[in-house]
Amino acid sequence: MDISNSIAQDVPIMSARYAQRFTQFMEKRGVKAHALLKNTDMSEELLTNHESFLSINQVIRLLDNATWLMTDERAPFQFGQQLDLPSHGLLGFAVLGHENPRQLISMIVQYLRVGLPLMDMDLSSTGSTFRIRLIDTWDLGHILPCVTKIYMGSIHRIASQVCDHFDIEFSFSTTMGSPAWQTLAGNSEFRFNQTYSQVTMPLMGRPAKPNDASLEFLMARNRQPQEERNRESDETVMQVRELIMSQPGRPCTTDNIARRLNISTRTLRQHLSAAGTSFRQLRNEIRENFATLYLKDTSVPLESIASKLGFSDQAGFTKAYRAWTGTTPGDIRKQARKVNNTPG
Structure with missing residues (x-):
């Protein structure tokens, strides 16, 4: 493991609510919380504070203890089944x-x-x-x-x-x-x-969808009704969204996306235009959503968020986020902390 990755493992990035839910899950199976938290630098009080975040190293130590104490190797999968969307906040x-x-x-x-x-x-x-x-x-x-x-x-x-x-x-x-x-x-x-x-x-x-659907489209496009061509463009938009979501950083370019879809860059742009959008618009929309989630739900440093989303530095990310939302990343994070500190 390189030094930079080792340092990153000590940065708090994951909500403590996951560890709390996990210890509760294990306690129902006869494993006490103090045994799970041994040598993890975590306390039971920390887990009850939903404003707290854990580092990767803390989580690794917690799961290391759990692995030794589990009596059923299927237990982690069962715990995962309890994590529906509301459980992820x-x-x-x-x-x-x-x-x-x-x-x-x-x-x-x-x-x-x-x-x-x-x-x-x-x-x-x-x-x-x-x-x-x-x-x-x-x-x-x-x-x-x-x-x-x-x-x-x-x-x-x-x-x-x-x-x-x-x-x-x-x-x-x-x-x-x-x-x-x-x-x-x-x-x-x-x-x-x-x-x-x-x-x-x-x-x-x-x-x-049949494997030769793209070929069928090219052969039949001149006789397809307008609604069928619109459906193909909409399908392309959904595929582009999925690819951007899977890799929103620097490698996410029009050329790379077109290559993964096995179409030309020109054809990709035509499909997106027919659907009333563009690659830049889709990418910025998704990067904005990702950024807002990171800012509100994690304590990941702004510099790290900028890097994950493909910006060369924090200043470029801040400028772009202000253009998207009219406010700065720092302001969004401050507002989220105020909301979290408000008594329920």
């Missing part, structure tokens, strides 16, 4: 799943990346089938299986609103058979010792 967003299933899948990645920043995620889709691949960015070592199971459980819980089957793959082994795992999620297939830890899930009631 996102009350009110869950209803979006019923109106826009694709948006809900993108939201899972967007909000887990901000609220529970222990792993990164890569989102991709083919037609109406989505895949979320988990990426270890913190060198989690022997607690990686525990963290992965928590993420998979939460993804399963949230996405079950719009998906009725899950193909869940883990890059590590298990001592239990598939039937034991399927008791936790009967609509899922569990596979272990795979190349990646990832989940694949089709949207309910929507057949996957």
Whole structure:
């Protein structure tokens, strides 16, 4: 691990409410809080303060203790299943799943990346089938299986609103058979010792788009009605949104997005224009949403937020955020702290 990553692991970036919920979950299974918190630099009082944030190192030590004390290797997945959208501090967003299933899948990645920043995620889709691949960015070592199971459980819980089957793959082994795992999620297939830890899930009631759909569109575009061309442009907008959400930083350019969609940059711009938008507009909208989430729900330094969103420095990020919202990142963070300090 390089020095910069080691230093970053001591920066408080994750809400203490997750650790509180986890200790409560483990206590119901006979593991006392003081045993979980041993040598973690955390107290039970700290966990009850929802304005507190934990560092990656504190979370690693907590889960390290939990791994030794667990009697059921499925427990992390079960804990993850308790983390629905409201548990991530996102009350009110869950209803979006019923109106826009694709948006809900993108939201899972967007909000887990901000609220529970222990792993990164890569989102991709083919037609109406989505895949979320988990990426270890913190060198989690022997607690990686525990963290992965928590993420998979939460993804399963949230996405079950719009998906009725899950193909869940883990890059590590298990001592239990598939039937034991399927008791936790009967609509899922569990596979272990795979190349990646990832989940694949089709949207309910929507057949996957044929692999040759793009070719069919090119051949038939001159005879398609206007509404069909609009549908194709709208589909492209949704795909572009998903790709930007999965990687909003510096590599997120028009050329790179077009390459990942296997179309020309010109065709991409034409689709976005037909839908009444542009790549710049979509990217700025998503970066603004990401930035606001970081500012309100985390204590991640402004310089780190700027880097995550593709800005070369904090000044550039501040200037852009003011142009988007009419206020500065610092003001948004101050307002959020005032709200959090207001007695309920």
